[in-house]
Amino acid sequence: MGRGLVLSALVAAWTTSRAASAVAAVNPSAASTVPDAPSSPTLTVLSGQDLKVDWDAPLTDGGQAIQSYNVEWDTDPGTQEVQTLTTTTNTGPNEVQMITTTSVDVNEIQLVQTTAVELREVQTIRTSANAGGALGGTFSVTLDMRSSGGTLQTSGEISHDAAATGAAYLSMKNVLEAMTNIGSGGIHDVTRTVDVAATGGYLWTITFASPLGNVPELKLADASALTGTGAKVDFNTVNDANMLDDTFRLSFAGFTTAAIPYDASVGAMASALQNLQSVESVDVTRSGPDNQRGFRWTVTFTSELNGGNVDQMVPVTTDLKGTGASAVVTTLTDEIGRAHV
Numbered sequence: 538m539g540r541g542l543v544l545s546a547l548v549a550a551w552t553t554s555r556a557a558s559a560v561a562a563v564n565p566s567a568a569s570t571v572p573d574a575p576s577s578p579t580l581t582v583l584s585g586q587d588l589k590v591d592w593d594a595p596l597t598d599g600g601q602a603i604q605s606y607n608v609e610w611d612t613d614p615g616t617q618e619v620q621t622l623t624t625t626t627n628t629g630p631n632e633v634q635m636i637t638t639t640s641v642d643v644n645e646i647q648l649v650q651t652t653a654v655e656l657r658e659v660q661t662i663r664t665s666a667n668a669g670g671a672l673g674g675t676f677s678v679t680l681d682m683r684s685s686g687g688t689l690q691t692s693g694e695i696s697h698d699a700a701a702t703g704a705a706y707l708s709m710k711n712v713l714e715a716m717t718n719i720g721s722g723g724i725h726d727v728t729r730t731v732d733v734a735a736t737g738g739y740l741w742t743i744t745f746a747s748p749l750g751n752v753p754e755l756k757l758a759d760a761s762a763l764t765g766t767g768a769k770v771d772f773n774t775v776n777d778a779n780m781l782d783d784t785f786r787l788s789f790a791g792f793t794t795a796a797i798p799y800d801a802s803v804g805a806m807a808s809a810l811q812n813l814q815s816v817e818s819v820d821v822t823r824s825g826p827d828n829q830r831g832f833r834w835t836v837t838f839t840s841e842l843n844g845g846n847v848d849q850m851v852p853v854t855t856d857l858k859g860t861g862a863s864a865v866v867t868t869l870t871d872e873i874g875r876a877h878v
């Protein structure tokens with residue numbers, strides 16, 4: 538059916554000799570030769586090429602078996618389609634019946650989604666002392682999340698030989714999760730290995746949970762209670778949490794947008810698209826971010842310029858930063874309102 542947008546139907550009927558007047562009534566004088574109108578027509582879109590028409594047979598056939606119906610349709614979009622059903626009998630005049638279908642203007646909706654691979658933040662804490670020293674006592678650390686809108690917090694005391702996990706308020710994992718800017722569940726895992734057995738030095742490897750994002754490196758708060766000659770604590774970032782960053786572009790119908798920030802607001806996304814010669818107007822909504830700062834933008838093509846079935850946007854991710862960074866476009870509903878996902 539191409540662009541036939543068939544969402545409602547109407548049946549009218551007339552005879553070849555009484556075309557103007559027989560929408561609802563049967564002419565009693567013709568009842569013996571003219572069948573009633575078919576009734577209850579329904580139209581169903583089966584696919585982009587197929588339209589299904591159902592109707593009920595006439596209540597009376599005028600005394601002769603109905604041999605056929607004739608169905609016509611019109612592909613002209615944007616206007617009402619006029620379709621005709623013609624019933625014939627062996628004798629007498631043909632009855633011509635009309636079905637009018639109307640299209641509801643359904644705007645195409647496409648989804649733009651950015652994603653990246655989940656790679657968690659991993660940091661280490663290492664204690665050490667001079668040769669011949671013997672580590673003992675405790676130390677504490679700080680985490681400054683203020684650059685991402687959080688707070689600066691200092692941990693409770695961490696034993697020089699703190700277990701990796703378990704032991705509430707004693708293990709490394711539990712002491713760190715007791716910090717309010719990390720919180721319960723904020724540490725994915727901690728492992729501990731003996732670094733220098735002779736001095737009692739340990740290496741804790743701390744994996745942060747993804748929702749914390751790219752965590753600043755832990756710092757020493759206080760090592761004054763850490764004993765042992767030359768006792769010290771070192772911090773290192775093994776890898777930062779994977780985060781989307783920078784920009785991407787969208788191509789549509791022969792034109793490509795300027796750079797779109799990875800976290801573009803709905804207004805910025807709409808402006809980038811509406812600046813294209815191939816786009817007149819769009820409505821944009823946004824959800825996210827996910828743990829890698831990925832977002833989902835839904836773009837609805839609202840103008841007549843982009844009426845009907847429009848091209849799917851194509852992402853250009855050359856400048857989108859982040860391990861496994863990608864942008865994908867899918868069509869949610871096309872011009873006749875078919876759901877795709």
Ligand SMILES: [Ca+2]
Pocket residue numbers: 658751752753754774776777778
């Ligand atoms: Ca980091």
Ligand SMILES: [Ca+2]
Pocket residue numbers: 645846847848849868871872
């Ligand atoms: Ca489309």
